[in-house]
Amino acid sequence: MWALAPGVCLGLSLTACNRAPQPPLIAIIVPSQDNPYFKAEADAAAARARQLGYRVRIDAHNDDAYRQDNLVDAAIASNASALILDNAGADASISAVRRATRAGIAVFLIDRAISASGVAKAQIVADNDQGSRIVAAEFAKSLGGSGAYAELLGKESDTNAQIRTHGFHAILDGEPGLKRVSAQSANWSQAEAFSKTETMLQAHANIAGIIAGNDTMALGAAAAVKGAGLKNIHITGFDGSNDAIAEIESGELAATTLQPAALISRMAVDQADRYLHTGSTGQPELQIIPCDLVTRANAAQYHDFQKSP
Numbered sequence: 001m002w003a004l005a006p007g008v009c010l011g012l013s014l015t016a017c018n019r020a021p022q023p024p025l026i027a028i029i030v031p032s033q034d035n036p037y038f039k040a041e042a043d044a045a046a047a048r049a050r051q052l053g054y055r056v057r058i059d060a061h062n063d064d065a066y067r068q069d070n071l072v073d074a075a076i077a078s079n080a081s082a083l084i085l086d087n088a089g090a091d092a093s094i095s096a097v098r099r100a101t102r103a104g105i106a107v108f109l110i111d112r113a114i115s116a117s118g119v120a121k122a123q124i125v126a127d128n129d130q131g132s133r134i135v136a137a138e139f140a141k142s143l144g145g146s147g148a149y150a151e152l153l154g155k156e157s158d159t160n161a162q163i164r165t166h167g168f169h170a171i172l173d174g175e176p177g178l179k180r181v182s183a184q185s186a187n188w189s190q191a192e193a194f195s196k197t198e199t200m201l202q203a204h205a206n207i208a209g210i211i212a213g214n215d216t217m218a219l220g221a222a223a224a225v226k227g228a229g230l231k232n233i234h235i236t237g238f239d240g241s242n243d244a245i246a247e248i249e250s251g252e253l254a255a256t257t258l259q260p261a262a263l264i265s266r267m268a269v270d271q272a273d274r275y276l277h278t279g280s281t282g283q284p285e286l287q288i289i290p291c292d293l294v295t296r297a298n299a300a301q302y303h304d305f306q307k308s309p
Contacts, residue, residue, distance in 0.1 A: 027082070083100055086112055125264070131291030169183040
């Protein structure tokens with residue numbers, strides 16, 4: 001679209017070639033490029049943007065609002081046309097998004113919404129409430145509606161962690177045969193989940209299931225259960241990572257909820273492209289995308305945070 005055709009600089013001086021217009025830049029900022037979920041977001045957004053002819057820059061804020069501010073300022077200084085952002089906090093990110101918008105950058109939020117409307121052009125997020133309810137129902141089913149269970153919570157300051165645990169309990173608290181005997185925050189960390197699960201298993205020998213706020217913590221819990229030589233403890237996660245799906249197929253995990261990260265990222269780039277060309281996304285600002293329940297019965301259909309075509 002905006003990219004120079006092959007050979008366009010042939011016959012031009014180096015100065016003239018350097019003055020040739022560059023394609024617009026789309027800046028992509030995610031929490032981390034080490035976490036497979038966030039990497040899938042960045043990769044899907046970048047691939048779609050390049051397919052549409054944009055330049056791309058990917059950065060990570062590591063859930064640090066100050067670092068996010070600096071990265072947004074860098075996007076402004078680079079004259080980015082659009083920003084695809086998985087933000088560092090519902091409240092802490094408002095000023096950065098507003099600053100980018102005032103600088104003429106079209107901001108598209110993915111995965112996490114902010115506590116303000118009318119600032120970003122779109123906020124496209126997975127339905128964490130719906131996703132947590134469907135995996136909680138599967139968790140209750142796997143336990144036969146009775147027994148002691150433990151919960152591993154995500155980072156307590158994270159809005160999605162709060163929504164997920166609320167959704168879990170909207171289902172589980174309605175099951176009189178189920179009793180939560182322990183709840184610990186493992187801060188989305190596999191290592192912390194491993195350690196916290198070891199402690200919970202030692203304190204509560206009757207635990208029949210562990211419901212985790214994300215796949216990373218579920219994998220840590222599964223490793224701790226295996227290390228303790230225990231069997232028949234039902235563990236569920238949330239996100240739909242390849243590692244979690246492999247563990248579901250092998251029987252180490254019971255289920256997870258898949259957030260369609262790749263789809264959401266592509267949607268954000270497509271809407272950014274439409275906005276830059278027409279001045280409108282054609283969609284409402286807040287867009288809630290349903291999640292999928294992944295069990296052993298359908299696990300083979302999912303890979304890279306998306307369902308196979």
